[in-house]
Amino acid sequence: MPSQPIEQPLKVDIAALAVALDTALLDQLWFESGASSWGLTRGDFDRIILVAAMRQNFGLPCGAIAGKNEQAAFFAGIKLSDLVLANACAEGNERAWEHFMGAYGAQLTRAAIAISRSETVGRDLADAFYAELYGLNTREGVRKCPLESYRGRGSLLGWLRTTLSQRFVDHYRRTFREEALEDNVHDLPMPESSPVSDGTSALTLRDAIQDAVSSQPAEGRFLLAAYFLDGRTLAEIGKTLHVHEATISRRLKRATDTVRKRLLKNLEERGIRRRAAEEALGTDPRDVDLRIDLRKLLQYSTEQPFSEQAITGPAVENKSLSEALVPRPERSPSIEASIEK
Amino acid sequence: MIPMTQPGAHPDAEVLTAFAERLLSDIEREQVLAHMAVCGRCREVAFLAQRAIEADPTVAIKAIAGPGQKLGAGWLTVWRWSWAPVAALAGIVGFAVLHHVRRTEVPQTQVAQQAPSPVTMPSAAATKSGGTSDDQRQQSEAEVKRKLGPRERTDHVAGVVRRSLDQKHESVTEEKDELAKATDLPSSAPVSGGVAQGAIAPRSKESSVGGPMVQNQVGLLNNAQLQHRSYPEEARQIRRLTDAANKPASRDAQIGAASESVSVQPEGTLEPASAVPSTSPQLAVEKDGMQVALSNKKLAKTAQLDLPSGLGVLAEAAAGKKIIALDTVGSLFLSDDGGKHWKPVNPRWTGRAVSVKVRPTADRFGGNMLTKGVAEFELITDQLEKWLSEDGQKWSLEPVAGK
Numbered sequence: 001m002p003s004q005p006i007e008q009p010l011k012v013d014i015a016a017l018a019v020a021l022d023t024a025l026l027d028q029l030w031f032e033s034g035a036s037s038w039g040l041t042r043g044d045f046d047r048i049i050l051v052a053a054m055r056q057n058f059g060l061p062c063g064a065i066a067g068k069n070e071q072a073a074f075f076a077g078i079k080l081s082d083l084v085l086a087n088a089c090a091e092g093n094e095r096a097w098e099h100f101m102g103a104y105g106a107q108l109t110r111a112a113i114a115i116s117r118s119e120t121v122g123r124d125l126a127d128a129f130y131a132e133l134y135g136l137n138t139r140e141g142v143r144k145c146p147l148e149s150y151r152g153r154g155s156l157l158g159w160l161r162t163t164l165s166q167r168f169v170d171h172y173r174r175t176f177r178e179e180a181l182e183d184n185v186h187d188l189p190m191p192e193s194s195p196v197s198d199g200t201s202a203l204t205l206r207d208a209i210q211d212a213v214s215s216q217p218a219e220g221r222f223l224l225a226a227y228f229l230d231g232r233t234l235a236e237i238g239k240t241l242h243v244h245e246a247t248i249s250r251r252l253k254r255a256t257d258t259v260r261k262r263l264l265k266n267l268e269e270r271g272i273r274r275r276a277a278e279e280a281l282g283t284d285p286r287d288v289d290l291r292i293d294l295r296k297l298l299q300y301s302t303e304q305p306f307s308e309q310a311i312t313g314p315a316v317e318n319k320s321l322s323e324a325l326v327p328r329p330e331r332s333p334s335i336e337a338s339i340e341k
Numbered sequence: 342m343i344p345m346t347q348p349g350a351h352p353d354a355e356v357l358t359a360f361a362e363r364l365l366s367d368i369e370r371e372q373v374l375a376h377m378a379v380c381g382r383c384r385e386v387a388f389l390a391q392r393a394i395e396a397d398p399t400v401a402i403k404a405i406a407g408p409g410q411k412l413g414a415g416w417l418t419v420w421r422w423s424w425a426p427v428a429a430l431a432g433i434v435g436f437a438v439l440h441h442v443r444r445t446e447v448p449q450t451q452v453a454q455q456a457p458s459p460v461t462m463p464s465a466a467a468t469k470s471g472g473t474s475d476d477q478r479q480q481s482e483a484e485v486k487r488k489l490g491p492r493e494r495t496d497h498v499a500g501v502v503r504r505s506l507d508q509k510h511e512s513v514t515e516e517k518d519e520l521a522k523a524t525d526l527p528s529s530a531p532v533s534g535g536v537a538q539g540a541i542a543p544r545s546k547e548s549s550v551g552g553p554m555v556q557n558q559v560g561l562l563n564n565a566q567l568q569h570r571s572y573p574e575e576a577r578q579i580r581r582l583t584d585a586a587n588k589p590a591s592r593d594a595q596i597g598a599a600s601e602s603v604s605v606q607p608e609g610t611l612e613p614a615s616a617v618p619s620t621s622p623q624l625a626v627e628k629d630g631m632q633v634a635l636s637n638k639k640l641a642k643t644a645q646l647d648l649p650s651g652l653g654v655l656a657e658a659a660a661g662k663k664i665i666a667l668d669t670v671g672s673l674f675l676s677d678d679g680g681k682h683w684k685p686v687n688p689r690w691t692g693r694a695v696s697v698k699v700r701p702t703a704d705r706f707g708g709n710m711l712t713k714g715v716a717e718f719e720l721i722t723d724q725l726e727k728w729l730s731e732d733g734q735k736w737s738l739e740p741v742a743g744k
Contacts, residue, residue: 107397110393110396110397111393111394111396111397112393113396114392114393114395114396115389115390115392115393149353149354149355150355151355153355153356153358153359153364154355154358154359154361154362154364155358155362158358158361158362158390158394159354159355159358161358161390161393161394162354162357162358162361162386162390163354164390164393165385165386165387165389165390165393166354166386168389169382169385169386169389170382173382217371218371218372218374218375218378219371219374221374221375221378221379222374222375222377222378222384224378225377225378225379225381225384226384226388229381230381230384230385230388232388236388236391239391239395240361240387240388240391242363
């Protein structure tokens with residue numbers, strides 16, 4: 001059990017917030033949460049609810065004051081029981097931890113094994129995650145518990161799985177470079193690259209690919225990336241997007257056709273004949289330019305924070321993304337001339 | 342408004358969880374997809390989380406049931422499209438079984454005659470016109486039938502049936518005479534209150550037929566069976582006519598009818614089929630008022646049995662390798678090896694056993710005859726008691742209502 005209580009939730013000055021939660025609403029929430037079944041006291045419950053609500057300002061923008069209806073709507077839209085349990089665990093409530101381990105312990109271990117595809121690695125991953133959840137990690141002398149960041153929007157189990165996946169991916173990305181290369185890797189011949197006539201054509205093709213891919217909607221780009229870059233199956237993508245794999249297949253084909261047409265059109269607009277453009281489609285995009293292969297093109301991470309991207313809205317976001325995917329170099333007059341030729 | 346995203350390059354676990362659980366609005370979903378299109382890490386996290394969900398058996402069951410769908414509620418819809426082929430298949434199988442049963446249903450009948458003097462009356466059950474020459478003849482007849490037209494075919498069939506019946510009549514007459522000579526018994530031994538188990542069926546009370554009569558069902562059945570291979574249609578017609586004349590009644594009624602004084606008349610009323618002239622000789626052979634049909638094969642088989650008593654075989658019944666046989670003085674013997682070795686069976690009945698047979702399958706499960714279990718063998722005494730046994734060794738009296 002965590003020896004040091006987490007102070008952050010308790011630091012909220014409830015009185016200073018000047019928030020008056022409706023007593024009847026609190027009673028209803030107390031009844032609905034079922035927190036009394038695992039030993040939470042009513043006082044702790046009220047405090048947890050109030051702090052959680054104020055941290056999110058009842059889902060309203062900063063500065064807005066929530067009325068009773070907004071408060072009720074906010075609590076109706078969150079996983080109340082999970083939120084109370086997570087916050088109670090973050091505060092170090094032993095009864096809450098007992099309930100948490102009974103409810104999620106086995107499922108978390110199973111999830112870790114499934115994520116890592118190894119029982120040994122999975123159990124290690126789960127143990128490390130338990131330790132992290134207990135708050136054994138400290139930052140500046142203060143216990144940090146990841147459960148504090150849970151805000152009840154999705155289920156607690158889903159949040160645990162996602163966090164576990166993040167830990168695994170981060171761990172893998174940190175450590176895969178430390179693995180020794182196999183000896184035969186050095187002896188591999190250079191892969192045959194498709195012939196690219198000259199740099200000008202490669203540049204033209206690269207620009208055309210950029211335009212074609214960036215013109216796709218977000219879901220189309222996600223499908224292209226997941227299928228062609230990550231090598232995911234249609235079934236995996238379908239389960240992630242909650243649609244049937246046949247639908248994914250149709251959407252993927254539509255996206256591919258659209259990209260192809262757009263690419264041909266872009267090439268023709270850049271002065272390449274139709275026949276030459278179709279021949280150029282046989283070029284492996286990874287060979288167009290070593291610095292700007294398709295993987296880099298699609299996986300280019302913007303420096304703009306995700307939250308800021310989101311605020312811009314879909315139309316603007318698409319535009320910014322298309323610009324951010326690959327920074328277009330300034331075309332020199334010589335390149336323009338070669339394209340015109 | 343995305344208040345639940347952590348400041349940074351990636352959406353936090355909360356948003357990814359909401360994305361996986363379809364809790365995001367359309368705008369938020371587009372934003373997350375746009376980010377995941379360019380972020381391999383978040384794609385990896387999303388797919389790994391999905392894999393973890395699939396590893397959870399409870400979630401897998403919910404996923405099968407579908408959102409908002411009760412578990413087990415859709416089993417009918419799952420099998421909805423399977424009913425039609427299953428029903429069609431069941432119909433075809435049922436028709437085939439019925440057809441097969443109709444073709445192969447041969448009541449095993451043992452005829453025994455109670456007489457003051459022991460008379461060997463081998464039963465005329467299950468006459469089979471086997472033999473290579475018969476098969477060849479049947480094949481040639483079938484070839485001729487195929488070449489003829491419908492009308493010609495009818496006339497041809499009538500002629501063939503008549504010839505066959507004539508031949509059968511002659512052979513049966515000869516066999517009867519030979520048997521009478523072999524047993525050195527008067528062939529005109531009177532039948533007094535004869536019991537013809539299995540061969541006696543209460544006649545229909547219709548005025549056209551007359552009162553209770555003993556119908557030699559065996560003869561006609563043998564006739565039908567005789568014709569079954571070569572002329573199945575004609576045999577079925579004969580059998581239908583026979584069945585119409587001898588309306589099957591309950592077993593109680595049969596037993597009751599068997600105790601009546603029986604006057605057997607030469608049957609001239611049965612017309613097997615329209616194609617067969619009414620003047621055609623009956624297969625049944627008159628013998629002192631009782632029509633007894635003899636079978637070549639049965640006769641030979643019965644004559645082959647060598648009982649320990651040294652006497653002739655009055656009746657025998659076989660179920661697999663297990664055979665029970667009555668000699669002419671009513672002693673019962675049992676063989677478990679197909680007749681090679683015999684052992685006597687201690688009689689529990691009073692009086693004299695006069696008939697044994699294997700109960701037909703339909704009788705085993707029908708009516709109120711069998712309430713204790715399945716009996717294989719049936720024995721009838723001159724007291725009209727019916728004894729049942731599964732193994733031929735232990736016999737039990739069949740409970741008869743009213744007795």
